[in-house]
Amino acid sequence: MRSIGIQTTYNIYSWFSTSFTVPSNWTGSNVLLNFGAIDYEATVFVNGHNATFHRGGYFAFTVDVTSYLSSGANELLVFVHDPTDEDPYVIPIGKQTLHPSHIFYTPCSGIWQSVWIESAPSTYITELDISASIDGTVNATISTSSSNGSTVSVSIVDRSSDNTVATHSGTAGSPFTFTVSSPKLWSPSAPDLYDVVVTIDGDTVYSYTGFRTISKGVVNGIERPLLNGEFIFLFGTLDQGFWPDGIYVPPNREAMVYDLQTLKNLGFNMVRKHIKVENALFYQACDEMGLMVIQDMPALRPLQSETLSNCTVETILPDDAQQAEFGRQLELLVKQQRPFPSIITWIIYNEGWGQRLDYYPEFGLTDLVRQIDPTRLIDSTTGWYDHGAGDFSDNHHYANPQCGSPFYSIQSSPYDPSRIGFQGEFGGIGYNVSIDHLWNVQEAINTINQTYELDLTIDAWNYRGHRLLGELLDQVKMYACSGGVWTQTTDVEGEVNGLLTYDRRVLRPNVAQWQSDIQALYAAGAARSNASTPALSFL
Structure with missing residues (x-):
C-alpha cells in the first residue's frame, strides 16, 4: 500500500487515467476490476466503455470488465465527483470539509484505496x-x-x-x-x-x-456488554485515521499498524473507528492483535447551518432522498465490514450530526442494522440526541467523564438503566508541541487554543490524564459505567489532544502510569461482575 496521491486539494471533479495489460495466461478467464474505495461518486470507463457507476466514498466495488478488453494495453478512466460539503449536498463525509477548522479536516477526494485486477473462472x-x-x-x-x-x-x-x-x-x-x-x-x-x-x-x-459472541445482559443488576458471555470493560480511543502526508491514507501498512500496536501496548482493548471506514488491512490487524472495534457510520454533513430568506438560521439536515441514501450506505457499511470478528458494535449517529429531529430516524435505522447483523450491539446515537434507540445509553463530556452516573451534561441524556452505560467520548486534553510536530498550516495552528483543555507541560498532561482516568474508575466502582472512549489516538491538524502527535514521533503518555490506570479500570469492571462486590457509594 503506497500513498502517492495527486497532490491537490478540494477537487470537486477529477479524472484518473492509467493503462493496464492483462497477463497472457489469463486467456479464457473473466477479468475483474476491483476498487477499495473512491470518494465520492465514480464513473468507470474501460477502453471508452462505461463499465460501472458507484456512489459512496467508503465502500469497495468490483466490475467484470472482460467484455470491454482488447489485446495489449487497455485504457482505464475514472471520473470522480466529490462535493464533500459543497451546497446543496448532504452526504456521508465524516470529518471532511472544504473549510477546515479545528475538529473538521482537509478532505480526501478520488481513488484513496487500492485498485487491482484479478482473473476468475466463469462462475466465481x-x-x-x-x-x-x-x-x-x-x-x-x-x-x-x-x-x-x-x-x-x-x-x-x-x-x-x-x-x-x-x-x-x-x-x-x-x-x-x-x-x-x-x-x-x-x-x-x-x-x-x-x-x-x-x-x-x-x-x-x-x-x-474468529469464534466469539457479542451480546448484552444484566450482571448484578446492571445492563452490560458481554464478550463470550462475560462482562469485559471496554476501553479505547477515538481513532480519526488521518495522516499528514496522505490525509485518509497512511504511508504504508506498518505505519497504520503502529498506531494500533501503540494502543495495545498502553493497555487499551478497544478502538472506536470514528466516522471513517478503513482499508481492510486495518481490521485484519485488529483481528490479529485482539483489539475490539466500535465502528462508526461516516456522518452526514455535520454542524453546518444556513440562513433562510426570512433571516432565520437552521441546521443543514438531509432531505428525504438524502436520508434514504444515508440508509443505503449504512447497509453497505454493515455488509462490507461484518466478516471482521474484531468489530463488536455499530454506531449510527455521532452527536446529532445529520440526525433529523422532525422524526426519530435512528429507530428505523437501528432495526435495519439489527436485521442485517443480529450478532453485534448497536450504539444508535453516541452523544446528544438520544431518544431511547439501540443498546447504549451513551454520554459525551469533556474533559471529565459522566458514565452511567446520576449526573449528566446538556449535550447528553440522563443515564438509562435499561441500556448499557457508556462514555462515548471524554478526555480531549491537549499539550502543544513544536512546529516540527504540528500540521504546519497557519489556519490550523490558529485553532489550537480551541482544544478542550491545554496543559502547559507534559507532566501536567499526564497528571490530568491520571485524574480523569481516576474519575472514570470511580464511576465504574460506584455506578453503571461499562466502557469509555478517550479522545484521541493522535493529533489531527489543529487538534493537539492525541496520545501521539500527528507525525507519530512523540508519544505523550507516561507508559507505566497509563498502563496501571487502564488495568485498574478492567479490574474494577471484573470486581463489579462478582456478586459479593457491591457498588461503592459516598456517604
Whole structure:
C-alpha cells in the first residue's frame, strides 16, 4: 500500500487515467476490476466503455470488465465527483470539509484505496458472509456470480496446527450452518483465528474467522456488554485515521499498524473507528492483535447551518432522498465490514450530526442494522440526541467523564438503566508541541487554543490524564459505567489532544502510569461482575 496521491486539494471533479495489460495466461478467464474505495461518486470507463457507476466514498466495488478488453494495453478512466460539503449536498463525509477548522479536516477526494485486477473462472465467488460463535456454530452465506444453487465447500483450518477441524458442503446463495467442536475463542487476551477455505467449481477463496459472541445482559443488576458471555470493560480511543502526508491514507501498512500496536501496548482493548471506514488491512490487524472495534457510520454533513430568506438560521439536515441514501450506505457499511470478528458494535449517529429531529430516524435505522447483523450491539446515537434507540445509553463530556452516573451534561441524556452505560467520548486534553510536530498550516495552528483543555507541560498532561482516568474508575466502582472512549489516538491538524502527535514521533503518555490506570479500570469492571462486590457509594 503506497500513498502517492495527486497532490491537490478540494477537487470537486477529477479524472484518473492509467493503462493496464492483462497477463497472457489469463486467456479464457473473466477479468475483474476491483476498487477499495473512491470518494465520492465514480464513473468507470474501460477502453471508452462505461463499465460501472458507484456512489459512496467508503465502500469497495468490483466490475467484470472482460467484455470491454482488447489485446495489449487497455485504457482505464475514472471520473470522480466529490462535493464533500459543497451546497446543496448532504452526504456521508465524516470529518471532511472544504473549510477546515479545528475538529473538521482537509478532505480526501478520488481513488484513496487500492485498485487491482484479478482473473476468475466463469462462475466465481463474489461474497463471503461467515461468522462463528462461542458454541462452535459457523453461519455462512456464499454468493457467486451466476450459479447460486450450486454446491459450495467450506473448510475451517486451525492456524496454530494447520489442521482442518471441519468441512461442510452447502448451497451457494443460501445460508447454512455447521459446527466446529470445542473451538478456541477470540478475545483481546487470546485473539485466536481460524483460516477459511471456500471452493465452488473452479474457484477457491481464502479468508478467516474468529469464534466469539457479542451480546448484552444484566450482571448484578446492571445492563452490560458481554464478550463470550462475560462482562469485559471496554476501553479505547477515538481513532480519526488521518495522516499528514496522505490525509485518509497512511504511508504504508506498518505505519497504520503502529498506531494500533501503540494502543495495545498502553493497555487499551478497544478502538472506536470514528466516522471513517478503513482499508481492510486495518481490521485484519485488529483481528490479529485482539483489539475490539466500535465502528462508526461516516456522518452526514455535520454542524453546518444556513440562513433562510426570512433571516432565520437552521441546521443543514438531509432531505428525504438524502436520508434514504444515508440508509443505503449504512447497509453497505454493515455488509462490507461484518466478516471482521474484531468489530463488536455499530454506531449510527455521532452527536446529532445529520440526525433529523422532525422524526426519530435512528429507530428505523437501528432495526435495519439489527436485521442485517443480529450478532453485534448497536450504539444508535453516541452523544446528544438520544431518544431511547439501540443498546447504549451513551454520554459525551469533556474533559471529565459522566458514565452511567446520576449526573449528566446538556449535550447528553440522563443515564438509562435499561441500556448499557457508556462514555462515548471524554478526555480531549491537549499539550502543544513544536512546529516540527504540528500540521504546519497557519489556519490550523490558529485553532489550537480551541482544544478542550491545554496543559502547559507534559507532566501536567499526564497528571490530568491520571485524574480523569481516576474519575472514570470511580464511576465504574460506584455506578453503571461499562466502557469509555478517550479522545484521541493522535493529533489531527489543529487538534493537539492525541496520545501521539500527528507525525507519530512523540508519544505523550507516561507508559507505566497509563498502563496501571487502564488495568485498574478492567479490574474494577471484573470486581463489579462478582456478586459479593457491591457498588461503592459516598456517604
